[in-house]
Amino acid sequence: MPAKAKIGILGASGYTGAELTRLLLRHPRVEIALLTADRRAGQPMRKVFPQFSPYELPTLVSLDGIDWRDAGLDLIFCALPHGTTQAVIQSIFAAKPDAKIVDLSADFRLRDVEAYARWYGHAHRAPELQQKAVYGLVEVYRRDIKQAQLVANPGCYTTCSQLAVLPLLKAKAIDTDEIVIDAKSGMTGAGRAAKEEMLFSEVSEGFNAYGVGHHRHMAEIDQEFSAAAGKGVIASFTPHLVPMNRGILATVYVRGNRGRAPTDLHAVLEKAYAKEVFVHLLPFGETPQTRHVRGSNMTFIGVANDRQPGRAIVIAALDNLTKGASGQAVQNMNLMLGFPEAMGLEQVALFP
Amino acid sequence: MPAKAKIGILGASGYTGAELTRLLLRHPRVEIALLTADRRAGQPMRKVFPQFSPYELPTLVSLDGIDWRDAGLDLIFCALPHGTTQAVIQSIFAAKPDAKIVDLSADFRLRDVEAYARWYGHAHRAPELQQKAVYGLVEVYRRDIKQAQLVANPGCYTTCSQLAVLPLLKAKAIDTDEIVIDAKSGMTGAGRAAKEEMLFSEVSEGFNAYGVGHHRHMAEIDQEFSAAAGKGVIASFTPHLVPMNRGILATVYVRGNRGRAPTDLHAVLEKAYAKEVFVHLLPFGETPQTRHVRGSNMTFIGVANDRQPGRAIVIAALDNLTKGASGQAVQNMNLMLGFPEAMGLEQVALFP
Amino acid sequence: MPAKAKIGILGASGYTGAELTRLLLRHPRVEIALLTADRRAGQPMRKVFPQFSPYELPTLVSLDGIDWRDAGLDLIFCALPHGTTQAVIQSIFAAKPDAKIVDLSADFRLRDVEAYARWYGHAHRAPELQQKAVYGLVEVYRRDIKQAQLVANPGCYTTCSQLAVLPLLKAKAIDTDEIVIDAKSGMTGAGRAAKEEMLFSEVSEGFNAYGVGHHRHMAEIDQEFSAAAGKGVIASFTPHLVPMNRGILATVYVRGNRGRAPTDLHAVLEKAYAKEVFVHLLPFGETPQTRHVRGSNMTFIGVANDRQPGRAIVIAALDNLTKGASGQAVQNMNLMLGFPEAMGLEQVALFP
């Protein structure tokens, strides 16, 4: 039996940190060797997430003072907030040039550092690292990820939207001017920070859109849609909050071009995903539900006729914490460390 | 003090029946004189809806054998399932030609009986009554409703969609070929019938679209959108289910025509609803939440910029059981009986 | 028509403040003349609670600098956090000795200032006012409340537990050594402060006890149970959190003494509450559900046989924000201002 790879999770007190911990605790080839959480440093993980109470895990430590060169980590997951991430990753590579990192923040997702500056309001602090970073949507960039040292794990909305649309853009099967993405997310997508608008009593028994017209995730969608289409694409995109913990569903309205019917679009997706283990295309006319992918790394996609001739509705569903964040990050890790891509990600969805 | 109007509710054991009862119990000018529920006939209302336990209400009776001529009812709410409704209303008018009825089913909403036959799969059974029926969207047909004997109360999805879009169509302010309505509803919209897919465990912690491409409510939307636009309009429309009890939110993607900006569309709505007590337009850029209209007869509407130049997002929210069904029905009753339009509908939303 | 009483709400940005606003907006004899919220001072109420967007309300102001003498308020609701409350109320009475105040905090509920010091860890800061304060459980202290200037509105858990048990203690019908109260509350009972453990994702899809063995509300229960029994009574009490917004249910296990059967206990409650408008006793064997009192000022109580001979189970349900807080506060206001006790509190529960 080969030695287990030693893994660090930076920012383990958030939901993506907990999800990484859940998945890695049962991964046969890795060992969780480091957990950081600055505000909770010194506490056992069970104080922060009681579900881990029965398991052996390292005590939470602060990021400060870690000697990255001697830490002996084979791969690091970075689940830190935007802003701190760039500096932390810079310092890791400075100490250990051969480090391998999967970053779950948005900091390295935009290849164009000027687009970054425009969306985030400040110059990128590690543009040289941005050049090394590979965008971690496995189904598109699998080959590059295997060689990468720094992978920018995609956002949850964008993973869901891209898996629904990218093959259609690549095949030039849809009109690029009329893409409308109406997206809905569970509350874990908003993280674990204590904010009034995220309290149970503010969220339960209600539904709303937010960030209408100016959600930051759009930059990432623009980049990848344009790359797939070979020309500039801007889609309409509206995120909404659903009173549930996990799940994203994207309802995408498209128009087939050059006479392509909705069934033709279904055929394009079928071909694109025939060999993908984590993308499951439903029979034409069936559409997915978030509850059927909960806790799994699966994306379910369906295609149906719109009422307007020539238009189709493509709907994709995934678990924002798994395929939309930590599950995809483990998928990336598996590629970077030479493990089978699906290892540790075999969980069947938990329904009901 | 004038005598109270005597009111009957047919189909009182469903959710719209309960909502009518809740509202009418506190209406100063009416008295609930008749409650029917065939399966529960003979039972007190408190067995069917324990929240009414402290109040005096008539015992539930069967529809069969009611002598409509002698029942002494000033107005009847018909909250019966599709199909039985036409026959029941026919028999009421046969016995009492001057009856006043607000029908909450879909049976009399389509003016074109051929459209009805196409959508519902059988010929309309009371085409002569269809001619008398007035479509009960108060903000549009107020004048006709005051004279009507039979009002077809609009559906919940359609009320929400129409209030968001009709003034824009009337003003010829938007492109009629690119209207996308992405609608989301709480579970009470699906009624109280015991179906597996409506069980708590099937619904909670999940989100999905349904009836994609072929929801029956579209016929009603087509009719009213086309009437407003003065030409045939077909909008894309996808309904979704939210794990909450009450509320509908419609996210509508439109394109302003002849250079109209989103702020221009906002101005059109502002003018249209300046005097409406139950439609509240939010300041430009703000968008509504269903929780803020819960239990009230209010519709909140917001308009924001889309990312695509020339496009706007209009979002409307209402409570599907109140403004989307029983509240609007009481609003219709008030007009038909000559009461102030808002009487008994003053409840402030229950949040949280 | 008599002039409307002018009312102030201190701490209007919390849930009890919102509930007071909801109720008072529709109360025929009052006018909301002052709303305070220190952190949100200067903002319109609609920014803090968008459901009030359609209504005219005073802008939120800071407590500092209010001249209580000239403010012209007929009654003040104090919905401030524990600690600040005592000082604020002291300053109000100093400026305006004939002020009338209903305090929704716990600051004036314990008649024994030493018990207060023991439970809250510091000496009471206004012991002379404590002497004036009347405990505002209307069904018990109605006569005193009518004369009071300062009413200490009871807590939500304690209102629910007391209404279930007090008449049994007064009638000496149960064993005082074996009272077990297992209580469950919706999340609004925990207030609107942004705390991690109150986030939607921490609360949804789960259930737990908290504060086991040492909840502060117990002091209030001890005081009132002992007063009713005429001797010291300590009950077991465990609060739990339910993933819902509103509602408290208390399951109380008692043993009838001197041969009293559960039906005898039911008879005691029936007699005690025969004339109460806001306490509704269900037929023997039926037990209440929180959903059937949601948004109303009602308390539903049921009594059933335990499996153990001689023991009974008494279950009470109320809405923690209405009868458990703001509704009861308005009930107290009505008594203090000479209005009919139920005025403005007639809302029927919102179900579903």
Next chain:
Amino acid sequence: MPAKAKIGILGASGYTGAELTRLLLRHPRVEIALLTADRRAGQPMRKVFPQFSPYELPTLVSLDGIDWRDAGLDLIFCALPHGTTQAVIQSIFAAKPDAKIVDLSADFRLRDVEAYARWYGHAHRAPELQQKAVYGLVEVYRRDIKQAQLVANPGCYTTCSQLAVLPLLKAKAIDTDEIVIDAKSGMTGAGRAAKEEMLFSEVSEGFNAYGVGHHRHMAEIDQEFSAAAGKGVIASFTPHLVPMNRGILATVYVRGNRGRAPTDLHAVLEKAYAKEVFVHLLPFGETPQTRHVRGSNMTFIGVANDRQPGRAIVIAALDNLTKGASGQAVQNMNLMLGFPEAMGLEQVALFP
């Protein structure tokens, strides 16, 4: 690699059937060879539970006409409704005397067939099989289960209550006359039958007790409590419904006898469960939450002081579909087939 054991699931269209399928799909030593569901016979499992869409599973068949002798099944899970179960299991043993069966119904849990007749209203139809049946609470009957051919898998409420209390009774550490169990369950415990009272809109945003004083599960608790105590024990027991999918929490009020303090009771449990992989005792004073065991086979138990001297509160939490039903059934299967007890049950809880 040894051949995989062939497994049948009878009644696969219910929630316990789905949970068995979820667990067995990832169990390294078994293969799902048969799935039955009479109403859904002929359909693929993905039509009944879409979460299984990506996996290969047998088509659902009817029970009728299965030749149990030739079916080649190494073990059968019986997740059928009460009533049919006895006849089906009888016919299986008649055809294949060496069959191994884990029954998830209540049909074989009561050793005393007269107690069965009293609680269920009819004579037991397979009393000779009842003699063979072993009660499948692994932590108590592990040794017998390894030899058993027919295991009666315990109920969810009873598993939770028993794990909290049995060691205390065996150690004669608590008063047997004053045990109060206040239990709360998620909705999946009520099964998948389409009933009005289980609809989302009837359940969400509310809380209630049910079956007060006469829940059938009490017979099972009586039997096992009495066996552990060595004398007749009757506990008070009240079940409640929580608006969540999964989870049971039992709050148990006990009185230590012969001077035993709550910490002594904690010590008794600590000793009893020191080697149990699926029972996790929290440090004294901490109490469990259902969300932290969701989807796992864990039971978390906590002990705390009651306010009344001499009394303690013991709280246990488990997932009703996993440890409370299908997970425990797989645990039983592992013992019966000679596999490691925890095999296939290693999933970490899914939180949030």
